[in-house]
Amino acid sequence: MKAEIIASGTELLLGEIKDTNTAFIASRLATQGIDLHFASIVGDNYQRYLELLKQAWKRSDVVITTGGLGPTKGDITREVIAGLMNEEMQVDESLKQNLESYFIRQKSKMPEGNLKQATLIPSAVAVPNPRGTAPGWWVEKSGKVIIALPGPPGEMQPMWDSEIGPKLEKRSGAIILSRTLKSWGISEGKLDEMLTPFLSGSNPTTAIYAKIDGIHVRITAKAVERRTAGQMILKAENEILKVLGDSVWGKDEETLESLVGKMLTERGLTLAVAESFSGGLLASALANVSGSRSFFNGGLVATSEPAREILGDHHASSETSLETTRALAAGVRTRFNASIGVALDGSRDLETGQTGKAFFAIDTGIPGKNIDQVYQWRPQQLVSRSIMYVLFNLRKALLTM
Numbered sequence: 376m377k378a379e380i381i382a383s384g385t386e387l388l389l390g391e392i393k394d395t396n397t398a399f400i401a402s403r404l405a406t407q408g409i410d411l412h413f414a415s416i417v418g419d420n421y422q423r424y425l426e427l428l429k430q431a432w433k434r435s436d437v438v439i440t441t442g443g444l445g446p447t448k449g450d451i452t453r454e455v456i457a458g459l460m461n462e463e464m465q466v467d468e469s470l471k472q473n474l475e476s477y478f479i480r481q482k483s484k485m486p487e488g489n490l491k492q493a494t495l496i497p498s499a500v501a502v503p504n505p506r507g508t509a510p511g512w513w514v515e516k517s518g519k520v521i522i523a524l525p526g527p528p529g530e531m532q533p534m535w536d537s538e539i540g541p542k543l544e545k546r547s548g549a550i551i552l553s554r555t556l557k558s559w560g561i562s563e564g565k566l567d568e569m570l571t572p573f574l575s576g577s578n579p580t581t582a583i584y585a586k587i588d589g590i591h592v593r594i595t596a597k598a599v600e601r602r603t604a605g606q607m608i609l610k611a612e613n614e615i616l617k618v619l620g621d622s623v624w625g626k627d628e629e630t631l632e633s634l635v636g637k638m639l640t641e642r643g644l645t646l647a648v649a650e651s652f653s654g655g656l657l658a659s660a661l662a663n664v665s666g667s668r669s670f671f672n673g674g675l676v677a678t679s680e681p682a683r684e685i686l687g688d689h690h691a692s693s694e695t696s697l698e699t700t701r702a703l704a705a706g707v708r709t710r711f712n713a714s715i716g717v718a719l720d721g722s723r724d725l726e727t728g729q730t731g732k733a734f735f736a737i738d739t740g741i742p743g744k745n746i747d748q749v750y751q752w753r754p755q756q757l758v759s760r761s762i763m764y765v766l767f768n769l770r771k772a773l774l775t776m
């Protein structure tokens with residue numbers, strides 16, 4: 376089943392709003408076993424919209440539109456669909472009553488323009504929209520479908536999940552499941568080499584993506600039954616895990632910070648951080664993990680001499696070095712009364728673009744279990760990369776604790 380998305384709205388073409396509807400629908404289609412072949416944006420111009428819809432209707436089995444269902448003259452999606460189908464829009468009495476009672480509840484008078492939101496064409500049935508005034512349209516003819524959804528994501532998304540998604544899933548007769556394995560420490564090229572037999576498979580497919588938290592391996596399987604797809608994924612996953620071993624640190628929605636949080640909680644340990652050039656982003660990543668209060672004692676952004684002295688770094692005026700970073704980690708561990716202290720220090724120059732340097736130290740208070748490292752990277756990504764470095768090494772330290 377070939378699908379196509381049309382997002383309408385002149386605001387989109389002007390770059391005033393971002394087309395997040397297409398991204399949302401595309402990601403839903405991908406899990407519903409429906410192949411998306413085209414996605415386009417068109418302004419609120421009848422002729423151009425009609426031309427595009429005609430083309431979509433010819434080449435795709437399912438056409439999904441978003442936007443243009445409002446009450447104003449610029450909202451023309453219904454008119455364009457009626458034009459394509461050569462059918463007449465007529466007021467549907469029960470839709471009209473729904474609309475009128477909506478305005479009564481809002482204690483306001485229904486503007487004349489809203490009446491077109493209660494219209495249908497003979498090939499269309501209304502798709503309920505509990506969050507707004509405009510119902511969507513499900514238009515079916517000659518084995519093909521046009522689905523017209525409103526523009527506001529707060530209305531469109533729940534309509535997708537409650538009405539459209541389930542109907543389309545049934546229609547497609549297939550389901551797509553995927554699993555992401557997250558790795559760290561093996562280069563993209565090496566990973567490509569190690570996974571060659573998997574990368575050429577067609578179902579399940581395997582693909583690799585370089586991300587800020589390492590390289591992701593995504594396995595995708597398509598089957599008629601959800602269970603079958605699940606089994607196909609599990610089989611490939613186990614084989615890939617055998618090849619990659621413990622360089623895989625997590626799956627799907629797992630993040631390094633959530634993993635570290637989980638490991639700390641399981642071990643009844645706490646953490647405190649001192650950071651400089653990352654400006655609190657390491658602390659923020661940890662604080663955003665749910666339940667972080669039980670393991671995260673706090674953090675200090677220490678960029679100046681007095682701030683660093685709070686943590687007992689008396690070499691503050693000297694150059695950043697592993698020695699001062701270790702002192703900060705030990706200082707924050709004791710001052711914040713935590714089991715583990717982490718310091719992330721460094722410097723970068725965004726103007727010259729020269730490679731930046733990050734230093735980090737993990738102080739566990741246990742001899743032999745501390746980790747420190749110097750790390751260099753492009754200045755633009757130095758902060759995000761070094762945070763991942765710290766978290767990955769925290770995981771490493773925690774594995775032995």
Ligand code: ATP
Nearest residue numbers: 382384393394395396442443444445450525526527
């Ligand atoms: P309304 O009844 O609010 O006019 P509508 O169905 O006519 O809804 P539009 O007029 O096209 O939709 O857009 C209304 C608002 O919905 C936009 O201002 C924007 O905030 C949001 N919106 C529209 N299209 C998109 C899109 N493709 N991605 C994200 N947001 C969108």
Ligand code: MG
Nearest residue numbers: 443444445450
């Ligand atoms: Mg509108």
